[in-house]
Amino acid sequence: MRRTPDDTRTEEEKTEPTETFCVRTLDVKSHTVCDLTLPYNDIDDVRAHIDQVASNLTRINTIEEANYFKQNADLLQNHKTSFTDSALIPPITELKDFYMTDPISRASLTMAKCVKAVEEQLKSRHT
Structure with a gap:
């Protein structure tokens, strides 16, 4: 098993199908290892996508009216x-x-005495 200089995987590992969960990052190496192409190339692309998905996260120093x-x-x-x-009135x-x-209290002799x-x-008439 020979290692390539640009990759930490062996030739055999590269040909075997893998089911690896990869964190979505901007790291180019993770794109190569996971065979995943992200739609972002830089931080501005990430911010633009966040603005599309949740625009309230990108509006800084603005006050929005709550619609509750x-x-x-x-x-x-x-x-x-x-x-x-x-x-x-609860039932x-x-x-x-x-x-x-709970089982710990049921197994406790002290709790049994307290319940008794x-x-x-x-039952006492002096209560």
Whole structure:
């Protein structure tokens, strides 16, 4: 296996099909190794592409109006559910044995004693 002076791969490695994930960079060598041609030649090309994809990232020192309120108003107009002033009541208001929901607490003798003490306190008429 002979190495070429301009490449770190051997002749055998060059002929074998590879499935290598390459990071998209401006490095010419990575283009050659990955057999990938990027549409960018310099940093200005990268910035132009960013401006096409996400122009808000290239507008520096400008203040843009947020459209959240308009978007929310549009969504509410299409909403079919009616809203009331009544309080929201969750289906479960108390989770019994909350501290015994994970395996470490269930295996703990101290936690078992604590749960037993709480249950006895709840049964007591002095609460």
